[in-house]
Amino acid sequence: MGYVYLNGGFICSDQATISVFDQGFLYGDGIFESFRSVNGRLYQFDQHYRRLLQSARALNYPLTFSQQDLEEILLELQRLNELTHGYFRITITRGRGEIGFQHHMDSNLTCLIMAREFSGFGAEHYEQGIRLRVAATRRNAPEAINPQIKAISNLNSLLGKLEARAAGAFEVIMLNNKKHICEGASSNIFWSKGQWVFTPDVSTGLLEGVTRATIMRLCEQKLNLRVVTGEFKLQDLKFADEVFITSTSLEVMPVVKVDDFTINQGTVGPIAKSLRNALRQEMAAAKQN
Incomplete structure (x- = not known):
């Protein structure tokens, strides 16, 4: 049992309730952001806040709290839960409404913030590497669902995760509708x-991803590597020296196998290790936003 923030107050998590008419529950009409604190300091929250605003504007959510407002809430939630290295999730929905899409869209937003101690992943994953599965499920076309909205209605990614689990893989590679490599679930x-x-x-x-942007910068600034973005096919991975995936929780996770194809003779390469070390050093040195 811990504390959460819900619609203006801090309450015990087992006492937190949301209406069955909440539009996030009924229709997935909601957005979220996940991020971390390191040694009690919020890490890169300014970037996450900007992305939260981006998602909110796309859905016409009238956010009334500033970045400073949210930071104060997060730090208090961290204190109440006695966290040193926190993992936070902000979820915002359109709030209580009615069944059907014909009702008015102006409701009081539901805002839920959860926090727990960040536990990360076992050292063996970083030392031995992980396996990816190429998902049969394609990533949603950007013309259909704007990928810059970080929405809670994330069935597309869930289907990818289910494929990974069924195959005994750690994560999936999702292709887009043009069969180009897109991202993981x-x-x-x-x-x-x-x-x-x-x-x-x-x-x-x-x-x-916020971590994606950080890794691109660290590649060029710290490791003197040139980063190239583009449209790539799965075949390109077969010629790679190393493959790795990134996220707020994963940091930099090395990949040694994609389906039945082995990367770098099945050993973790130096770039993934160096990038994770550089990222962790930056996280430890970061000041409060």
Whole structure:
């Protein structure tokens, strides 16, 4: 049992309730952001807040709290839950409404913020690498669902996760409707060849991860690697020296197998290790936003 923030107050998590008429529950009409704190300091929250605003504007949500307002709530929630390295999720929905799409869209928003201690993943995953499955499920076309909205109605990714579980894989690679590599169900993908690092372009329909942007910067600033974005086929991975995936929770996770194809003779390469070390150093040194 811990504390959550719900619609203006801090309450015990087992006492938190949301209406059965909440539009997030009925229609997936909601957005979210997940991020971390390190040694009690919020990490890159300014980027996550900007993306939250981006999602809210796309759905015409009238957000009334500022970045400072949210930071104060997050830090208090962190204190109440006695967190050192926190993992937070902000969920905002259109709030209580009616059944059917013909009702008015102006409701009081539901805002739920949860926080727990960040536990991460076992060291063996980073030391031995993981396996990816190429999903049969295609990523939603950007013309159908704007990928820049981080929506709670994420059935597309869930289908990918179910494929990974059925195959005994850690994560999936999702292709877009043009059969170009897009992203994982909940991660971004990179691969290297020599001093070049490749990652799909936003035009493929991926969500621009905050960690993705950080890794691209660290590649060039810290490791003297050239980052290239574009539209790539699965065949490109077979020529890679290394493959790795990134996210807020994964950080930099090395990949040693894609379906039945082995990457780098099944061993974790130096770039993934160096990037994770560089990321963790930056996280530890980061100041409060």
